[in-house]
Amino acid sequence: MRIALGFVAGLVFGIGLLMSGMANPAKVLNFLDVAGPWDPSLAFVMGGASVTAFLGFRLVWRSPAPMLGDTFRMPATSDIDRPLLMGAALFGIGWGIGGFCPGPAWAALAMGAPGTLVFLPAMLIGLTLGGRLKPALAT
Template identity: 70%
Template sequence: MNILWGLICGFVFGLGLVISGMADPAKVLNFLDIAGTWDPSLIFVMGGAMVTTFVGYRLVWKRGTPLLSHAFHLPTASDIDARLVGGAALFGLGWGIGGFCPGPAWAALPLLAPGTLVFLPAMLAGLWLGGSMKGGVGRRTAMPAASGR
């Protein structure tokens, strides 16, 4: 049943990315080009996402446990190290060059947006390379119910 809910949530998220224009690399690149053909319309997308996330987290934390799990699974690492800074820089470079970040790239795949068929394999190769490096991906732990957040 959790897989079905994951599929539904992923579909709704992807649909939102397509409708908002985040799956169009030209629109994203125009948003990032503040000295040229700047398109500020994605500010409204980000603002709506921040408000939804802010309200959503407040409602979810009041529950104590998630609907479909026994505990929240949150990252425990809080240190800023070279891997984090380097990964963030690579993410930003990829976003600025390709006009995609991972979610919109997957959402644009069925649309065959220009560059998608190059960006996705490169992203997957980067994920594999990053996961195979010493230390793996981040540390996560289950958060006990009623944590007071």
């Protein structure tokens, strides 16, 4: 049941990305290009997602336990450290260069967008290298 609900949630997310145009890297790059053909629609999508997440969390936290688990699992730390900042910077640089972040890249693959054929393998290589370099970066 847990896998089926995860699949449905991912499917709804992917369809939302496609419908909002966020799987189109040109739309994202136009949002980031404030000096050129700026497109503010990404801000509205992010705003809608933030409101939805805020309300969703408020409803979920009223429950004593998650629907498909025995306890809520929260991060053990909230430290803002070097690996977090480096990861955020690399994510932002990659997003700005490619116009994709992981979710929209997978959704764009379903559309056959040619950029995903370069972006997704590079992302997977980066994730693998990052996992292997993490112990060295944490010191």
